Amino acid sequence: MPKIAADGQHLTVLNLFSTDAPEKQEKLLAAMREIVDSAAYEGWISSTVHSGQDRPGTANLIQWRSTEDLEKRYAGEEFKHRTLPLFGEITTSIRLLQNEIAFTQQKPELGGVTEVSPTRDDYTVIELFGVEEKDQEDLVDALGESRTWLLDVPGYRTHTVLRGLRARGxxxxxxxxxxxxxxxxxxxxxxxxxxxxxxxxxxxxEDRVSALRTWQEENTYQVVHTRTAGE
Incomplete structure (x- = not known):
């Protein structure tokens, strides 16, 4: 199963799709499963599909070897003329986020490992924060190293902070x-x-985060499907 680690070895892509109806979410999930199960792109490592819980939508957490490999995928005819138009028909927004993992933290009993898999029962929260370029590192710290107190919160398991590099949407x-x-x-x-x-x-x-962010949104998810290269 895919693991999240702040080791700098992978480009981590988070594709967020929102929609306005549960039936459209099911169409999104079916389309994403099909793409993930047939993936054979150079440099692709893994994809993990998430189903929106609080609001209709999906998330795909993808690991790539490099930005160059991802851009080859984006430049391909299939992505431009089939994938994007298909998603465009059933979504209200598409955000393709390229990131590097800046920080991870886990409850001690998890052994220092953050795993993402449909075989687990994690209730997943994805929060997105806008920030001025000059404040990005301060916000990364405020959301990561400065929140070790989360370890004492009942029900908390892990959290990962991703530093945004570039994005579409x-x-x-x-x-x-x-x-x-x-x-x-x-x-x-x-x-x-x-x-x-x-x-x-x-x-x-929280006061520090409020002072640094320019906007914020979130949704909650359940992991429903995953596949890694070679499977």
Whole structure:
């Protein structure tokens, strides 16, 4: 199964598709499964498909050997004349995000490894933050190293901070947080905790993030399909 690590060995691509109806989400998932199961692109390592939970949409977490390999895929006739038009018919937005993994953290019992797989029961949250170029590194730190207090939060499993490099569908710089939780109840309890019940460390970090971000959005997901090169 794919593993997320801040080792600098891969280009990590996160493709986010939103739509406006559950039946369109099912069409998206079927199309993505077909593409993933037939993938044989040079430099492609793995793809993991996520199904939107709070709002209709999908996410595909993809590992590539390099930016050059990914750009060859984007330049191909299949991608330009079949894949993009197909997704364009059933989505309300398409965001193709190229990233490098800047930080990972896991509960100690996970042995320092973040795995993504449909065989796991992770409740996955993907948060997207806009940021000014001059503030991107500060935001990466605020969302990563400065949130070790998450280890004490009930239901928390892992979180990964991705430094945005370039994108289609987004203007300007961005940072992504990919986190895993025991379930919806655990995450909702954390997210909706009253201000006066939050620790001082949490409030300090959240104030810092609020000052640095220019916009923010999120959705929750369940991993439904994965495949790696050679399977």
């Amino acid at each position: 987004i203007e300007g710089r961005f940072v992504v947080v990919y986190s895993q939780w025991d379930g919806k109840e655990a995450y909702d309890t954390f997210r909706d905790q009253p201000e006066d019940g939050r620790t001082a460390d949490r409030r300090k970090t």
